[in-house]
Amino acid sequence: MRKVLGRVAAGVVAMVMVTGGCAMFEDERTSKGRHLYRHYCMHCHGETGQQAEGFNWERMPDPRPRDLSESAAMSTFTDEEIFNTISREMRDTSLQSVLDDEEYFAVATMPTFRYTLSEDELWAIVGYVRTLHGGSLTFDVEGRRAQLESQFGAAQSDHDQARQVMEDALAKQEAEAAAAEDESDDDMSEDEDDEEYEEVVLPEEEAYEREAERFALAKAAWENFSKRPKMDHMARPDLTVTETEQHKLAEEGKNLYFNQYGCNGCHSIGDVGGLVGPALDRAGFRLNDTWVYRWIRYPQGVKKHTRMPNLGLDDHDARAVTAYLETLRAPKPDHPVPPPE
Numbered sequence: 001m002r003k004v005l006g007r008v009a010a011g012v013v014a015m016v017m018v019t020g021g022c023a024m025f026e027d028e029r030t031s032k033g034r035h036l037y038r039h040y041c042m043h044c045h046g047e048t049g050q051q052a053e054g055f056n057w058e059r060m061p062d063p064r065p066r067d068l069s070e071s072a073a074m075s076t077f078t079d080e081e082i083f084n085t086i087s088r089e090m091r092d093t094s095l096q097s098v099l100d101d102e103e104y105f106a107v108a109t110m111p112t113f114r115y116t117l118s119e120d121e122l123w124a125i126v127g128y129v130r131t132l133h134g135g136s137l138t139f140d141v142e143g144r145r146a147q148l149e150s151q152f153g154a155a156q157s158d159h160d161q162a163r164q165v166m167e168d169a170l171a172k173q174e175a176e177a178a179a180a181e182d183e184s185d186d187d188m189s190e191d192e193d194d195e196e197y198e199e200v201v202l203p204e205e206e207a208y209e210r211e212a213e214r215f216a217l218a219k220a221a222w223e224n225f226s227k228r229p230k231m232d233h234m235a236r237p238d239l240t241v242t243e244t245e246q247h248k249l250a251e252e253g254k255n256l257y258f259n260q261y262g263c264n265g266c267h268s269i270g271d272v273g274g275l276v277g278p279a280l281d282r283a284g285f286r287l288n289d290t291w292v293y294r295w296i297r298y299p300q301g302v303k304k305h306t307r308m309p310n311l312g313l314d315d316h317d318a319r320a321v322t323a324y325l326e327t328l329r330a331p332k333p334d335h336p337v338p339p340p341e
């Protein structure tokens with residue numbers, strides 16, 4: 001198990017960190033990573049990555065956020081492993097198959113950032129996390145950038161070329177068809193009914209389709225590297241369902257809330273749960289359900305720099321979680337009545 005790791009070198013590492021983490025020697029990427037870390041990670045993992053330092057740490061359910069300054073454990077992870085942890089898909093950790101997947105980091109309360117940040121930014125964060133335990137990034141980010149950019153450029157020119165070839169072939173086909181029609185016009189007398197030309201898909205058209213697909217993929221990979229993910233404007237969802245369906249959805253939503261998206265890592269219900277976002281005990285009274293749906297599917301669409309990451313909920317999951325939040329209707333906290341004078 002990856003989680004069972006010692007604390008042997010922690011003391012030594014702490015010393016290295018004091019000098020190693022010095023901001024003066026930071027390159028541009030590390031400094032970008034520091035900035036992002038402070039915005040998205042610090043509340044749980046602490047400013048210097050030390051356990052129990054982040055204000056949210058104590059309120060979190062088990063397992064609590066890992067100590068990112070502990071070299072003995074952290075140096076056993078490759079850069080790619082850290083990258084994958086912070087950019088994985090959220091999966092339902094109440095399922096045994098998910099817990100059994102050795103490749104998967106199954107802690108719902110460690111959020112994903114794949115729907116919030118660009119790949120470039122994610123690498124910057126990994127680089128900064130490395131400095132917290134006296135390490136440094138070895139993954140070749142510039143190489144990756146260059147590779148994606150050149151793949152994009154090559155796919156684009158192949159695509160343009162394939163389109164030209166296809167257009168030429170189509171023009172030729174049209175000219176031939178027109179010529180054939182002229183001919184048949186001449187001997188109209190022999191054959192009354194014009195034979196219809198069968199729609200033929202040219203190999204050049206098929207080749208173009210393939211290039212267009214390849215180009216779309218290369219473009220998406222390149223944009224995903226360089227830009228933050230964006231979603232289209234979301235139409236107002238129609239959330240009306242029958243009462244029985246609503247009940248079922250809310251049950252499902254409750255499981256998603258705790259076991260898949262780890263909302264409880266940042267939000268509290270009663271005395272339980274994190275304090276990064278507002279308490280949700282009274283969400284059912286306070287918040288409008290269409291607003292909630294849109295917020296949880298795409299927080300950045302509502303508030304660009306919110307600390308709440310987009311956790312990648314699809315339409316169904318957002319409906320279910322919204323239905324669950326609608327059931328949260330705790331009474332107003334009692335305000336102690338001041339004693340009579």
Ligand code: HEC
Nearest residue numbers: 040041044063064065066082085086107109110111265266
């Ligand atoms: C809501 C609190 C929370 C936030 C925000 C958060 N984490 Fe975590 N993180 C956790 C928890 C909980 C764990 C699980 C610890 C464990 O399994 O021992 C964890 C584990 C990790 C691990 C260890 C993974 C492993 O394989 O053991 C890394 C690395 C990490 N987080 C990095 C980050 C980075 C970088 C950010 C910001 C981009 C971040 N975390 C934001 C709660 C959080």
Ligand code: HEC
Nearest residue numbers: 111261262263266276277278292296303306307308309321
């Ligand atoms: C990493 C922490 C984090 C996680 C995980 C997280 N949230 Fe949030 N949430 C926030 C923060 C911070 C805010 C405050 C938004 C702001 O003003 O920028 C917020 C705001 C909200 C609000 C608006 C509350 C209000 O009273 O205005 C709702 C509703 C909400 N989150 C639901 C969820 C749900 C549901 C999930 C799980 C799918 C979730 N959040 C996961 C941090 C988080």
